[in-house]
Amino acid sequence: MACRISELILDCADPERLAAFWSEVLGYVEIGREDDGGIEIGPPGVGFGGLQPTLILSPSSDPRPEKLRLHIDVNATDRDQDAELERLLALGAKPADVGQTGTEDWYVLADPEGNEFCLLRRRLQPL
Known part of the structure; x- marks a missing residue:
């Protein structure tokens, strides 16, 4: 059995702004909010565990803009x-x-x- 990507997490300074941006880019909708202020977005009507991974915009006081891995x-x-x-x-x-x-x-x-x-x-x- 293999693994499948279920979520991608992106550290950011402004989760609201990036959730709005990536929702428009991907046609995603908000599917949940984390206690720490993070916002999870994903395909409409599917949510976590669907064919496409969800995206969590996670608040960080030190998002790193240098070369991403x-x-x-x-x-x-x-x-x-x-x-x-x-x-x-x-x-x-x-x-x-x-x-x-x-x-x-x-x-x-x-x-x-x-x-x-x-x-x-x-x-x-x-x-």
Whole structure:
């Protein structure tokens, strides 16, 4: 038997702001709040344990904006990459420079707190 990713936890200064951002990016909804102020978001109508992992935005007085050891990759499901890039930028994402050459088929972005993530080219089928 194998393990499956059930949750991803992202330390942040403002859980409300990042929960709103990532909910819009992923089409997630709030599914719970932690006693420490953390907010868990996930697919609507599914919650914890579904096919997609939930995301917990965990408050931290020392979120580290330097090179992350883990980042999130996202793929559009209902539009092409350029249209999705425009949507993400309008939500508050910013282009991030991690040394890319300009020939990659993905965009490196940062969420409103500077956490890097990539928008990949290939469109995926919605779940």
